[in-house]
Every structure is written in C-alpha cells, then in structure tokens.
Amino acid sequence: MSDTPVTYVRKEMLGQKAPPTSEVGPVRWVRENLFSSPMNAFLTILSLYAIYVVVSHVGPWLLNGIWDAESLTECREIIAATGDGHHSAACFGVISARWHQLVFGYYPSELYWRPILALVVFLVGISPVMFPSLPRKLYIVTLAAPLLCFWLLWGGSIWFPVSIALGFGVGVVAHKLLDENVSALAAIIGAIVLPLLFWLYLAGPIASGLDSVIPLGIEFVPSRSFGGFMLSIVIGLSAIVISLPLGILLALARRSDLFIIKTCAVVFIEVIRGIPLIVWLFTAQLLLNYFLPPGSSFDLTLRVIIMVTLFASAYIAEVIRGGLAALPKGQYEGADSLGLNYWQSMQLIILPQALKISIPGIVNTFIGLFKDTTLVVFIGLFDPLGIASAIRATTEWNGIYWELFLFIGIMFFISCFSMGRYSLYLEKKLQREHR
Amino acid sequence: MSTLTDPPKPGFRLSQLIYDTRYRSITIQVIALVLIVGALWWLVNNTVNNLNALGKDFNFGFLSSAAGYDINQTLIEYNNQMSHGRAAMVGILNTLLVAFMGCVSALVIGVFVGVLRLSKNWVVSRLMAVYVEGFRNVPLLIWILLIGAVMSESMPQPRDFRGEDATTSMILGDSVAVTNRGIWIPRIGFTNSISGEEAVAPIEGATPVASGGADWLLVLGTFALSLIAMRFVRMRADKIQHATGERPKTWYQLMGLFFVPVGIVLFALGAQIVTPYLKGFNFTEGTHLRNSLIALWVALSLYTGAFIAEIVRAGILAVSKGQSEAAAALGLRPNRTMNLVILPQALRVIIPPLISQFLNLTKNSSLAIAVGYMDVRATLGGITINQTGRELEGMLLMGAFYLALSLLISGGMNYYNRSTQLAER
Numbered sequence: 001m002s003d004t005p006v007t008y009v010r011k012e013m014l015g016q017k018a019p020p021t022s023e024v025g026p027v028r029w030v031r032e033n034l035f036s037s038p039m040n041a042f043l044t045i046l047s048l049y050a051i052y053v054v055v056s057h058v059g060p061w062l063l064n065g066i067w068d069a070e071s072l073t074e075c076r077e078i079i080a081a082t083g084d085g086h087h088s089a090a091c092f093g094v095i096s097a098r099w100h101q102l103v104f105g106y107y108p109s110e111l112y113w114r115p116i117l118a119l120v121v122f123l124v125g126i127s128p129v130m131f132p133s134l135p136r137k138l139y140i141v142t143l144a145a146p147l148l149c150f151w152l153l154w155g156g157s158i159w160f161p162v163s164i165a166l167g168f169g170v171g172v173v174a175h176k177l178l179d180e181n182v183s184a185l186a187a188i189i190g191a192i193v194l195p196l197l198f199w200l201y202l203a204g205p206i207a208s209g210l211d212s213v214i215p216l217g218i219e220f221v222p223s224r225s226f227g228g229f230m231l232s233i234v235i236g237l238s239a240i241v242i243s244l245p246l247g248i249l250l251a252l253a254r255r256s257d258l259f260i261i262k263t264c265a266v267v268f269i270e271v272i273r274g275i276p277l278i279v280w281l282f283t284a285q286l287l288l289n290y291f292l293p294p295g296s297s298f299d300l301t302l303r304v305i306i307m308v309t310l311f312a313s314a315y316i317a318e319v320i321r322g323g324l325a326a327l328p329k330g331q332y333e334g335a336d337s338l339g340l341n342y343w344q345s346m347q348l349i350i351l352p353q354a355l356k357i358s359i360p361g362i363v364n365t366f367i368g369l370f371k372d373t374t375l376v377v378f379i380g381l382f383d384p385l386g387i388a389s390a391i392r393a394t395t396e397w398n399g400i401y402w403e404l405f406l407f408i409g410i411m412f413f414i415s416c417f418s419m420g421r422y423s424l425y426l427e428k429k430l431q432r433e434h435r
Numbered sequence: 436m437s438t439l440t441d442p443p444k445p446g447f448r449l450s451q452l453i454y455d456t457r458y459r460s461i462t463i464q465v466i467a468l469v470l471i472v473g474a475l476w477w478l479v480n481n482t483v484n485n486l487n488a489l490g491k492d493f494n495f496g497f498l499s500s501a502a503g504y505d506i507n508q509t510l511i512e513y514n515n516q517m518s519h520g521r522a523a524m525v526g527i528l529n530t531l532l533v534a535f536m537g538c539v540s541a542l543v544i545g546v547f548v549g550v551l552r553l554s555k556n557w558v559v560s561r562l563m564a565v566y567v568e569g570f571r572n573v574p575l576l577i578w579i580l581l582i583g584a585v586m587s588e589s590m591p592q593p594r595d596f597r598g599e600d601a602t603t604s605m606i607l608g609d610s611v612a613v614t615n616r617g618i619w620i621p622r623i624g625f626t627n628s629i630s631g632e633e634a635v636a637p638i639e640g641a642t643p644v645a646s647g648g649a650d651w652l653l654v655l656g657t658f659a660l661s662l663i664a665m666r667f668v669r670m671r672a673d674k675i676q677h678a679t680g681e682r683p684k685t686w687y688q689l690m691g692l693f694f695v696p697v698g699i700v701l702f703a704l705g706a707q708i709v710t711p712y713l714k715g716f717n718f719t720e721g722t723h724l725r726n727s728l729i730a731l732w733v734a735l736s737l738y739t740g741a742f743i744a745e746i747v748r749a750g751i752l753a754v755s756k757g758q759s760e761a762a763a764a765l766g767l768r769p770n771r772t773m774n775l776v777i778l779p780q781a782l783r784v785i786i787p788p789l790i791s792q793f794l795n796l797t798k799n800s801s802l803a804i805a806v807g808y809m810d811v812r813a814t815l816g817g818i819t820i821n822q823t824g825r826e827l828e829g830m831l832l833m834g835a836f837y838l839a840l841s842l843l844i845s846g847g848m849n850y851y852n853r854s855t856q857l858a859e860r
Contacts (some may be wrong), residue, residue, distance in 0.1 A: 033555060043559045258464050274842060278802065282830065292481055295819075371575070377576075409573045418574045
C-alpha cells in the first residue's frame with residue numbers, strides 16, 4: 001500500500017442534478033394525475049370534453065344574462081338588440097324584479113324587517129349552542145327566541161306569547177315548590193300537568209284581559225302571506241328545533257325495557273318512515289279535520305309544520321338509536337354502578353356521547369328535511385317553487401323556466417352545502433377531543 | 436343466629452307502585468297505555484262524529500265501481516269502464532315500474548361514480564365530486580321539474596322530423612326518436628305470439644306481430660331457468676375444486692346457458708324489432724316513454740345515484756389494503772381476489788345503506804305528482820279520491836301500500852344483515 005492518491009475515486013460529492021423535466025412541476029403532476037395510463041388519458045379527455053360542452057353552452061348564456069328587465073318581452077328585446085344573434089342569454093331580470101316575492105312571498109312589504117329581525121334573533125339564539133366558546137349569557141336569548149320569533153313573524157298581541165311563556169314559568173315554579181315540599185315524582189307530574197291546565201284554561205283569558213287593559217301589539221300577518229324562502233326557512237327551522245328533542249325521546253322509548261312504550265315507539269317510527277312525506281302532507285291537508293273535534297280547523301301552515309316535525313322526529317329517532325347502540329355496553333353498566341337513576345344516567349353519561357356519535361346523521365336528516373320543505377308546494381303553499389309557478393303565470397314572465405330553477409337551486413345548494421360542511425367541522429372537532 | 440333481622444313482610448303497599456322499581460315500570464306502562472288508548476279513542480270518536488256530520492260512511496265499496504277516467508300509461512289492460520280498484524292497481528304497477536327502473540340505473544350510476552371518485556385522475560374525481568355535491572344538496576323536486584322542463588321545452592317537435600328539410604333526425608340508426616312529447620324506442624314484437632292477441636302489421640305490408648304478457652313471461656321464465664342452471668354449473672365446479680383442487684373450465688357452459696335457451700325461445704316466437712316511425716302528427720309503433728316517466732326516472736336515478744356513489748366509496752375505503760395484499764400473497768388472481776376477498780367485505784358495508792336508498796327512491800317516486808306521472812298517488816290518492824270523495828279510505832289504502840312495501844324491503848334487509856353479520860365474541 002502506498003500513499004499514491006487513487007485518482008479514480010472522487011473526493012467530493014457531485015452536486016445534485018435537476019430531475020428530468022418530465023418528473024417535476026406541472027409536467028409531472030399532469031403525467032401522474034391525468035395521463036398515467038391509456039384508460040386514464042381517455043377519461044381525462046372525455047371529462048375535459050364534457051366540461052367544454054357544458055361551459056360552451058351555459059357560459060355565454062350566464063355571462064350575457066340580462067339583469068334589468070321588467071318583463072320577458074323586454075328582456076328578449078334587449079338580447080336581440082345587444083347580442084350577436086348566435087348565443088342565447090339568460091333573463092335574470094326576473095330575479096331582480098321579483099326578488100322580494102321570491103324571498104318573502106306575499107308578506108307585507110313594509111313589515112319585511114320583522115322576518116329579518118326574527119332570523120337575527122334565531123341566529124343569536126342558536127349561536128351559543130353551535131359555538132361553545134361564546135359567552136353563556138347568550139342562552140337567555142336561546143330561551144326567549146322561539147316565542148320571540150313566533151311573535152315577530154305572525155304578529156298580533158304581545159300578551160299571547162307572554163301568557164304562553166308564563167305557562168313555562170308556572171311549570172318551573174311548580175317543579176321547584178313540589179320538589180322541596182312533597183316529592184320528586186309529584187314535582188315532575190306537577191311540572192307537566194299544571195302548565196297544561198294553565199294553557200288550556202287560563203292563558204287565553206289572561207292574554208285577552210291584559211290586551212284589553214294595555215293593548216300592546218304589532219300588526220297580525222296571516223300564514224297565507226308567508227311565502228318564498230321565508231316559508232321554507234320557517235317550516236324547516238321550526239321542524240328542526242322541535243324534532244330534535246322529540247326524536248331523542250322516541251329513540252329512548254324505542255330502546256326502553258318497558259314493553260308497551262317500546263311497542264308504541266316502534267309502531268310510530270315505522271309507520272312515519274314507511275310512508276312518503278307527500279302522503280303525510282296530503283293527510284294534513286285532507287284528513288286532519290276528520291281527526292279533530294267537529295268545527296275546529298286550524299291554519300294549514302301550522303298543520304304542515306306539525307306534520308314535517310313528526311316526520312323528521314321519526315328519522316332523528318332512528319339516527320340517535322344508532323348512536324345509542326354504538327355506545328359500548330360498559331358505559332351503561334358504569335352509569336348503573338355509580339347508582340345513577342335512568343334519567344341521570346341518560347343525561348350525564350349516555351346521551352352526551354350518543355349525540356356526539358350521531359351528529360353527522362342528525363345534520364344529514366336536517367339537510368333532507370330542509371330540502372323536503374319544497375314539497376309543500378303540492379298542497380298549495382307558496383314555497384320558492386310555488387312562487388316560481390306564480391311568477392310564470394303572470395303575463396310579464398310567462399315562459400321563464402331555467403333562470404328561476406337555477407336561482408332556487410343555488411340558494412338551496414348554498415344552505416345545504418354549508419350545513420354539510422358544519423357537520424364535517426363538528427365531526428373533526430369532536431374526534432380530536434377523543435384522541 | 437338471633438341477630439338476623441326479619442325478612443320484609445311480603446305484604447303489598449300501594450306506595451310500592453311508585454317507589455319500588457319492580458312495580459314502577461308496570462305503573463308507568465299502564466298510565467301510558469291508558470293515555471294512548473284514550474288519545475286513539477278520542478281520534479276515532481272525532482272521526483266518527485265528523486263522518487256522521489258529513490253524512491258519509493266508511494266502506495271500501497267504491498273500489499269496485501267504475502273509475503271513469505283514463506290513465507295514459509298502463510302496464511296491465513285498463514280502460515275507463517274498469518273499477519277504481521283496477522285503476523289503483525295500474526297506479527301501483529306504475530309506481531313499481533319507475534321505482535325498479537330508477538333503482539337499477541341509480542345503482543349503475545352510483546357504482547360508476549363511486550369508483551371514479553376514488554380515481555387518481557384529478558379531473559375525473561373532481562368532476563364526480565361536483566356531480567355528487569350538486570345532486571345531494573339540491574331538492575329532488577327541482578331536479579324533476581328541471582328535467583321535465585328540458586324534455587318538454589327544448590326537445591324538437593315531432594313535425595321537425597318531417598319532410599325534406601327536417602331540422603332534426605332520429606338517432607341510433609333511425610330507431611330512437613327524441614321529441615318534446617317523449618321518447619320513442621324500438622319494441623320487440625312476436626310473429627308467432629302465444630298471448631292470443633291479434634297480430635297487427637306495424638307498417639303496411641310488414642309481417643303482422645303482437646306482443647302480449649304471455650310471450651314475455653315465457654322469455655323471462657326461460658331466462659330465470661338458465662340462471663338457475665348456471666348456478667348449478669358453478670356449484671358443481673366448486674365441488675370438483677374442493678375434491679381435486681382443479682377447477683374445471685366452465686365459461687363455455689355458462690355462456691351457452693346464458694344465450695342459447697333464450698335465443699331459441701325468441702326465435703320460436705318469431706321475435707322482431709319494430710322501430711317507431713312518423714305517422715300523422717306523431718310517432719307511432721315502438722315503445723313510447725312519456726316525458727313524465729323520463730323526467731321522473733332520470734331525476735330519481737341521478738339524485739339517488741349521488742347518494743349511492745358516496746355509499747360505494749365508503750364501502751371500498753372500508754376494506755383495508757392488507758386484505759388485497761394478503762389475497763395476492765395466497766396466490767389468488769386479481770378477479771378471484773375481487774370476487775372472494777374484496778367484494779364480500781365491501782358489500783357487507785355497502786348493502787344495508789344501499790337498500791335504504793332504494794327504499795328512499797321508491798318513496799320519492801311519489802313526487803310523480805310534479806310531472807303528472809300516473810303513479811298510485813295520482814290514481815288511488817288523486818283522481819279516485821276527488822271523484823268519490825273517499826279521502827279517508829283512499830289515503831288509508833295508499834298509506835298501507837307504501838307501508839307494506841317499506842316493511843317488506845326492510846324485513847329483507849334485516850334478514851340479509853343477520854346472515855352476513857360477523858360472528859363476534
């Protein structure tokens with residue numbers, strides 16, 4: 001071995017060579033993602049062609065859309081005057097001209113602030129539930145929101161919602177007094193029976209009495225004036241808010257050990273779920289008067305809300321039952337071994353976990369419910385699709401289809417898509433809490 | 436042992452009904468039963484009073500009286516002199532028809548889209564995501580109305596097909612006509628029909644053909660027998676494989692069983708393709724798919740297909756990669772891997788929600804009202820109720836039909852679930 005340097009061994013590393021152009025940047029991305037195999041290349045070209053066909057037809061129609069026209073004839077004149085004659089153009093004038101009708105239906109225009117304010121109250125009320133980081137004082141708004149929204153939308157004397165709120169007050173006071181002085185069971189019975197008696201016999205006289213002493217109120221708006229997206233939102237949100245607690249109760253009843261209660265819950269849920277909503281809506285329209293005492297009739301919108309609520313609650317019950325079944329048995333046994341009674345264990349141990357599991361299903365049910373509010377058009381309510389046919393029936397806009405469908409579809413898409421995203425956000429957040 | 440306390444007296448005190456958990460459940464149930472029976476009695480009592488006040492009775496006799504209205508799409512023989520019951524039957528069959536067609540095409544669309552959404556191809560997977568989100572988040576009713584409007588507003592009129600300067604023409608080798616009054620497709624007629632129907636020449640001078648239910652029953656029956664025979668061939672192959680380790684070649688037997696018997700029956704019946712043609716103001720012959728059926732069918736399949744795509748995607752993602760790798764390590768070829776390892780596991784995840792989507796599709800077919808398709812809602816729950824004034828009976832029957840259908844399907848699903856459930860500890 002000598003010290004002569006071995007000249008053929010490199011002493012320092014070579015600098016890195018740039019990868020071949022086909023393996024970097026956009027070229028690589030395109031090769032990997034779009035043309036990795038003949039089949040893939042074919043699919044890519046097919047999809048690009050499909051996109052081209054749709055865009056080349058719909059794009060100009062959308063972009064050349066006429067936004068300021070008072071009638072279809074006027075709109076077509078503008079298109080004929082300005083267009084190149086080759087492309088058609090959308091008449092979005094119908095949306096700007098009939099915007100208020102599409103959103104509020106036939107609600108009196110000077111009172112538009114009321115539904116808007118009701119929506120704000122609702123949003124403020126729901127915000128502490130949706131985002132736990134908000135101050136807990138907002139729950140006061142949450143408690144007041146249902147009656148406040150009801151009063152803002154329908155109007156009338158303020159004493160009517162106040163007397164209903166008083167009924168709840170009676171219930172709370174009765175529960176507290178009986179619980180301290182008599183027994184827990186008496187307290188529960190009292191908290192249910194006394195408010196019912198109050199609403200049946202005292203609420204009406206109290207409301208009218210107060211109204212005759214201090215007439216405080218806002219203009220009454222009949223349900224027939226409700227329409228457009230406002231109607232969808234009113235039906236959808238009230239059904240969502242009421243169906244969740246009902247659904248929880250039904251799910252608990254279906255999983256209960258008490259045979260009669262379980263059977264009733266099963267029959268209720270299966271019958272409701274087995275029959276399409278549209279049949280239930282026709283039942284509300286045609287048959288409800290048969291089932292009620294002779295001579296009594298009440299508002300169609302209210303009947304629809306009740307029907308949609310019952311319908312949704314059966315679906316919610318099944319979703320929550322899935323959540324209850326998915327909980328490990330140890331949770332139930334652990335709650336029992338702590339000596340908690342049924343309601344305590346449900347409230348403190350089981351339901352918080354089961355509801356967490358069922359959130360995606362619950363939100364999906366709500367999305368379906370909101371989409372299903374369009375079905376009320378068949379029993380003569382003016383939801384957005386009903387308003388659209390009403391607009392189409394006027395001489396100004398006779399024969400307009402696509403623009404209205406597009407607008408209504410996009411509005412529904414935005415609301416349903418954002419609900420879906422919120423459910424994904426919740427799912428992710430709750431999953432993190434576990435790991 | 437004198438320190439033992441006396442056992443509690445076996446006597447029964449009234450307060451035990453409330454405070455003793457053994458008896459409390461009975462108390463609660465009795466109260467619930469009384470309340471429910473009371474509520475039901477109240478409802479029935481009100482109904483009876485209301486019916487009396489209106490001078491109506493409760494009977495289903497109207498089902499046998501003459502309907503007096505026409506139905507534009509009938510799968511069984513019907514005319515307006517037949518009974519309301521027959522009209523309801525026609526409606527039920529129409530509901531089942533669109534539900535069945537919708538389920539098949541929604542499944543095909545859903546499987547394709549679900550697989551393509553998992554594709555590595557960026558454009559394709561995005562496109563499929565747009566489709567799925569677009570259809571899932573917009574009410575079905577809007578899609579039905581939209582597709583109905585496309586069919587009736589932007590398709591050519593039959594007269595555009597006429598004459599030398601026709602602005603449009605039939606597609607697929609002059610066999611399918613797409614018009615604003617619906618789509619005409621070729622139908623199959625039989626020259627030696629066994630149905631007893633009178634054979635009519637589709638065009639003057641052509642061979643007379645007829646096509647009745649009996650012919651189709653024969654064809655489908657033969658096909659079903661072929662399928663059963665194919666199953667026996669496969670079972671025999673399995674048995675031989677178990678015994679000897681060699682799997683006999685069966686593909687030619689299977690192909691033969693699939694095609695030959697049906698082919699012979701079709702030939703014996705003298706099957707002929709009858710294409711539609713323009714006559715007068717409209718197309719004639721061939722099978723007429725009405726706009727109402729097309730709009731409902733396409734909208735239902737695209738809408739449900741989007742939901743099925745998500746189910747299929749979830750099902751495929753649920754089978755872990757180790758399964759296919761393990762199958763490959765055992766030496767299974769790709770198609771056997773798919774059939775024996777991947778699919779059985781994916782299907783266990785896919786099938787229950789898939790069936791509930793089929794159920795939803797069937798119930799959603801009641802939206803036929805939007806385009807005037809004559810389903811059970813339109814006949815029994817629509818015109819019959821309006822003509823006879825029997826809301827209560829009509830709605831009850833319609834509800835019973837939908838309920839029976841749902842319970843039947845979900846019963847089948849429960850049976851399937853039990854038979855494929857993993858045997859757990």
